[in-house]
Amino acid sequence: MNSPSLYQLISVPLAVSLSWTLLFHESGRADPFAEPETWARYDVGHDGDPSNDFVLQPGPPGSWDAWCYYPSVVNVAGVYRMWYTGWDGSQTRIGLATSVNGAVWTKYDVGSDGDHSNDYLIQGYGASVLHDGGLYRMWYGSPSTLDMKYAESPDGITWTEHGTVLERGGLGAWDSSDCSWGSVVKDGAAYRMWYGGRGPSTSYSIGYAVSVDGIHWEKYDVGSNTNPADDMVLGAGPAGAWDSQGVNDPTVVRLGNEWHMWYQGWQAPGQPIRIGHATSADGVSWVKYDRFADADSSNDFVLDVGVSGAWDHDYVWSPWVLAEGTTVRMWYTGWSDTNPGRQIGYAAIGVIPEPFSIAFIGSAFVGVVAYRFRRRRRHGGK
Numbered sequence: 001m002n003s004p005s006l007y008q009l010i011s012v013p014l015a016v017s018l019s020w021t022l023l024f025h026e027s028g029r030a031d032p033f034a035e036p037e038t039w040a041r042y043d044v045g046h047d048g049d050p051s052n053d054f055v056l057q058p059g060p061p062g063s064w065d066a067w068c069y070y071p072s073v074v075n076v077a078g079v080y081r082m083w084y085t086g087w088d089g090s091q092t093r094i095g096l097a098t099s100v101n102g103a104v105w106t107k108y109d110v111g112s113d114g115d116h117s118n119d120y121l122i123q124g125y126g127a128s129v130l131h132d133g134g135l136y137r138m139w140y141g142s143p144s145t146l147d148m149k150y151a152e153s154p155d156g157i158t159w160t161e162h163g164t165v166l167e168r169g170g171l172g173a174w175d176s177s178d179c180s181w182g183s184v185v186k187d188g189a190a191y192r193m194w195y196g197g198r199g200p201s202t203s204y205s206i207g208y209a210v211s212v213d214g215i216h217w218e219k220y221d222v223g224s225n226t227n228p229a230d231d232m233v234l235g236a237g238p239a240g241a242w243d244s245q246g247v248n249d250p251t252v253v254r255l256g257n258e259w260h261m262w263y264q265g266w267q268a269p270g271q272p273i274r275i276g277h278a279t280s281a282d283g284v285s286w287v288k289y290d291r292f293a294d295a296d297s298s299n300d301f302v303l304d305v306g307v308s309g310a311w312d313h314d315y316v317w318s319p320w321v322l323a324e325g326t327t328v329r330m331w332y333t334g335w336s337d338t339n340p341g342r343q344i345g346y347a348a349i350g351v352i353p354e355p356f357s358i359a360f361i362g363s364a365f366v367g368v369v370a371y372r373f374r375r376r377r378r379h380g381g382k
């Protein structure tokens with residue numbers, strides 16, 4: 001599986017068209033890069049009430065999507081399509097919802113029968129979908145084998161499964177117990193995947209694989225030592241860090257000449273799960289964002305849990321990010337013990353789209369959210 005030629009093939013530097021910085025300057029906004037990176041949550045109902053701010057309604061109790069989580073979103077011709085995971089208490093399946101603004105979603109009615117009980121498309125969890133060459137292509141977790149399967153669809157609705165394309169590592173590998181939670185990006189002639197995994201005695205970390213066709217993948221060998229124990233490219237932070245116990249569920253986009261990853265991290269059982277951000281020039285060496293530039297890694301998450309009473313007061317995780325012009329959008333999973341299902345929320349940064357500016361969260365923002373993607377060398381992303 002170790003083919004240097006494959007890496008040589010995809011290591012050609014990307015052409016950088018219009019830089020992210022330039023886009024913001026051309027937008028005419030004042031100081032859009034001030035710290036800290038601050039995401040605006042969408043206020044469902046425009047009522048200032050954070051208890052109702054999930055954008056995808058869960059199905060009825062016992063239904064296939066009584067929990068809704070792990071969103072993957074693409075924008076095709078101005079319509080957002082979200083594949084999300086549903087849970088009925090015993091199994092995970094993937095369904096589809098559509099939206100024209102990212103905030104108001106309509107679930108796809110399989111069979112056009114008004115019956116929601118059959119509205120799932122495929123067994124699995126944690127989809128990553130690309131619209132690629134007229135096809136929808138999905139990489140997703142296999143509930144039975146905890147590795148990565150692949151499926152194709154002409155319309156995003158009817159899927160043909162092709163089985164496992166990324167297997168768990170062997171004995172001693174960092175990802176010998178779980179190898180899923182992917183984010184696949186097409187980059188010229190190459191496909192790049194960042195994915196979550198763990199071993200029997202290791203916490204979740206994030207690895208990297210490349211492919212020329214999206215089907216045959218080669219895991220990246222960190223250290224070029226043929227040792228799969230050290231092949232994670234982003235790991236838990238040091239003691240005291242907000243993500244000291246593990247990281248998972250990456251979503252990766254390219255902005256300017258850098259890769260940007262948002263991911264979930266956590267400190268300890270019972271502590272919040274939050275969302276953080278890292279950047280990389282090559283997809284392998286990642287630098288975690290140092291919020292407030294204070295070399296203190298306890299505060300480096302970029303999306304904190306919601307306020308008391310919010311629908312997402314206890315955990316926020318599984319981000320999915322789309323960068324579109326001067327707006328970066330995030331859909332994410334949230335949970336609170338007063339709202340015990342799993343639901344999907346929506347946040348944005350940059351030039352905030354219209355749904356946010358109508359009646360945004362108190363006085364926190366006035367149309368534009370200031371932020372900055374800083375690069376601070378800290379603990380090397382591992």
Ligand SMILES: [Ca+2]
Nearest residue numbers: 043044045049
């Ligand atoms: Ca609200």
Ligand SMILES: [Ca+2]
Nearest residue numbers: 109110111115
């Ligand atoms: Ca139906």
Ligand SMILES: [Ca+2]
Nearest residue numbers: 221222223227
């Ligand atoms: Ca290695």
Ligand SMILES: [Ca+2]
Nearest residue numbers: 290291294296
């Ligand atoms: Ca910090």
